[in-house]
Structures are given as C-alpha cells and as structure tokens.
Amino acid sequence: MTKVPIMLAEDHVVVRESIRKFLESEDDLLVVGEAGDGERAVEMAKELHPKVIIMDIDMPKLNGIEATRKIRELCPGTAVLILTAYDYDQYVIALLEAGAAGYLLKDVSGRELIKATKAVSQGETVLHPSIAGKVTKHLRSHKSNNGETVESLTQREMEVLHLAAAGLKNKEIASQLFVSIRTVEAHLGKIFSKLGVTSRTEAILTALNFGLLSLDQILKEDVQKVHRR
CATH class of the missing domain: 3.40.50.2300 (Response regulator)
Structure with a gap:
C-alpha cells in the first residue's frame, strides 16, 4: 500500500x-x-x-x-x-x-x-x-476585476468549474459528466493554468472576479447537489 x-x-x-x-x-x-x-x-x-x-x-x-x-x-x-x-x-x-x-x-x-x-x-x-461562511461572505462582496483578462475556458472546463464551485469532489464530477477521474483532474489542471491559480478556491475566486461564475450559479448548483444525494 x-x-x-x-x-x-x-x-x-x-x-x-x-x-x-x-x-x-x-x-x-x-x-x-x-x-x-x-x-x-x-x-x-x-x-x-x-x-x-x-x-x-x-x-x-x-x-x-x-x-x-x-x-x-x-x-x-x-x-x-x-x-x-x-x-x-x-x-x-x-x-x-x-x-x-x-x-x-x-x-x-x-x-x-x-x-x-x-x-x-x-x-x-x-x-x-464557520470558515465556509466567511468565504461566502467574501464572494458576495468581491469586486470586479480592473480590466485584466484571462484565457477563455472551454464549455467542458466551465462545466467542471461550476461543479467544483458547488463543492463536488473529483469522483462526483466524473460521475456527473460521465468521464474518468483522470479526465476531471486534467480539466482542473487546464483551468488552473488558464486562470493563473493553484487551487480550487483560488480558481473560484478568480472566476467570480472575471465574471465567469456568479454566486447565484454556485448556490443553485449546490442546491441541486443536495437533491441528487
């Protein structure tokens, strides 16, 4: 082992x-x-x-x-x-x-x-x-970016990002999208690279900052996740 x-x-x-x-x-x-x-x-x-x-x-x-x-x-x-x-x-x-x-x-x-x-x-x-609540509060007050740009994400990468933002694990994302866990990991790697980040939380914060995600989308997906369980 x-x-x-x-x-x-x-x-x-x-x-x-x-x-x-x-x-x-x-x-x-x-x-x-x-x-x-x-x-x-x-x-x-x-x-x-x-x-x-x-x-x-x-x-x-x-x-x-x-x-x-x-x-x-x-x-x-x-x-x-x-x-x-x-x-x-x-x-x-x-x-x-x-x-x-x-x-x-x-x-x-x-x-x-x-x-x-x-x-x-x-x-x-x-x-x-209690920390999750603080992050949500920060996301609600997060300001828009100052004219910077990021490389565009593909439709599949956006799907992965939405699910990751809703708190789904790699295995759950793979099951939802009917792909392998390795494929999910590869998509996340590309997302991190395009957004210039090194973690999921950074990716979510950056995506919100650039308007790629909205808090409403995240909360909606989170509710759907609960119903799926």
Whole structure:
C-alpha cells in the first residue's frame, strides 16, 4: 500500500505529537517530517516534497500565510491544509488566496482531521463550517476585476468549474459528466493554468472576479447537489 507522505508545521511539540498519532493510526498515511517554524517548513517542503502539509498560522520566523505562499510556489504538487485556532476573516482569505487547499480550526476531531487530510491529498478543498461562511461572505462582496483578462475556458472546463464551485469532489464530477477521474483532474489542471491559480478556491475566486461564475450559479448548483444525494 502506498502511503500519503505528510509533513507537520506546528511550533508546539505536544500538538505535533498528537497530530502524528492521529494520522499514523491510518494505514495509508505517513508523517515524513516535522517543522517547528515557518522557515524550516519551507526548507523541509523543498527537501521532502510531501503530498500534504498540515500548517499552523502563528509560527516563529515565518508565519503560516507566507510559508504557505512560498511552499505553493516552490512545490505546486503539495497541498497545504491549515489547522489553526484563528478564524479571522483576513487570515482566511489571505491563506486561501495564497493557495491553501483547506482551512480547519483546532476544535475538529481526530477523525475529521484524517478525513480532511485524505481529501486535500486527492485535490479536494476542505473548509471548516464557520470558515465556509466567511468565504461566502467574501464572494458576495468581491469586486470586479480592473480590466485584466484571462484565457477563455472551454464549455467542458466551465462545466467542471461550476461543479467544483458547488463543492463536488473529483469522483462526483466524473460521475456527473460521465468521464474518468483522470479526465476531471486534467480539466482542473487546464483551468488552473488558464486562470493563473493553484487551487480550487483560488480558481473560484478568480472566476467570480472575471465574471465567469456568479454566486447565484454556485448556490443553485449546490442546491441541486443536495437533491441528487
């Protein structure tokens, strides 16, 4: 069995030990490194290229926001999952725009953390319920772009983007469109490239900014998703 390599970036040793214990209770997860500050987290990410980094915000030397931004630039194949006690709006939006794949608060259970870790390792976006509300609020107040342009998306890419914006996982999108998961992943890769982003959340924010998506469309698709279940 191939294990998902995970790195921890957290300055409290006791917290790191607890997270490691939860994660390694799963046969398919393996913690390959631990960093106690932001600068070390960036260095270790370059050395280890983990599939997932679980990152705190408040760390010595380099905070989690800047560390996430640097890691996403240097290691685009690494997903950063934020695990923090802070839910300030400015932190949430800054981290998602920096490329974080998920944002959890430290009141989540070990089982929820494991589920989120596996989800972001597969290219999904995971948001704590209270964080999702903040993102929706931000989307509602998001301003139009300043005359910039992006490369046009194909009809199929727009379909994938709509479904991703509604929160469907890659497997669900594949089933909805009658294509393989690899095909969905390929479409998402092209969407990210055309929009100049590295994560689903960035893609949604950018698409809204350029008028490719509307919040009404997202909410409508989300309702339809609920009815399909």
